[in-house]
Amino acid sequence: MKSYWFLDREGGTCHSMPRDPGILVEWVQELAGSGVADMPEWEWAVQCGFVKDRSEYLDILHTTAMHLAGILLERELKADHPELILMVKMLDQIDSVINLLSERAVEWYRVLNPEFSRKSALPQGRKLRDLMREGSVDALREILDEIDQLAERRSLLAKRVSAKAAGVLPNCSALSGGLVAARLAAEAGGIRNLSMMPGSAIQVLGARNALFCHLATGSPPPKHGLVYQYSGVHGSRKEKRGKVARTLAAKLAIAARIDYYRGELDPMFITKAKEAIRSAGRGP
DSSP states (O other), X not given: OEEOSSEEXXXXXXXXXXXXXXXXXXXXXXXXXXXXXXXXXXXXXXHTTSOSSHHHHHHHHHHHHHHHHHHHHHHHHHHHOHHHHHHHHHHHHHHHHHHXXXXXXXXXXXXXXXXXXXXXXXXXXXXXXXXXXXXXXXXXXXXXXXXXXXXXXXXXXXXXHHHHHHHHSXXXXXXXXXXXXXXXXXXXXXXXXXXXSOHHHHHTTTOHHHHHHHHHHOOOOOSXXXXXXXXXXXXXXXXXXXXXXXXXXXXXXXXXXXXXXXXXXXXXXXXXXXXXXXXXXXXX
């Protein structure tokens, strides 16, 4: 028996498929998975009554191919979880807005209170905004309230990013935390791209400027990028940070592959990987 994308043929008997693109695509995918499909012969499509002529055959083939391409594209997009990447980008944009508005608020407050010296050691975040409410005007206080609300929204979004990452990047999140895992995927351009990267590339993700400077001027290469945000890296002794970052990145490269191709947590791998990362930070 010979199987084509449009019919089965056994001897002189034909079993044509319905001309519905959805049904044809399902049959095409089934044949692709089984590996038994034969090269199509449009003449058989005419002889078996599937189409009237070659032109009609090509029209149905085009429609079916476009339908299949749409399904495969949608599947690929879902596998790469673009929503997580967009959430990270939104989080970064909110951070930029908060920082910019806070800088402008400090400048405004200094105009109202010249004794608020630029050399003064200032608190950060909400403590700074609370300090500026004293001796301020209503308009500035309203802006400070808006910044507070935006900061609260930012904190909520960060929790959601971390939770989303734990679902789609379970192994990377277990190693580096949800936020770091999500930022790595965003910097790489997607989970698929991250899964294809070696550890050495993951180690310097987010250190683009320092890497270009190294290549252009011969300055020391960066030892870490976004992985520095992981507590095990920035919390290590300075002379150990490079080794910890290198070990973490190597394990993240494996974790990203597991996440992309299997999509489930591997407890045994996580246990061994965490021990390797801890060992990298110990010793003389």
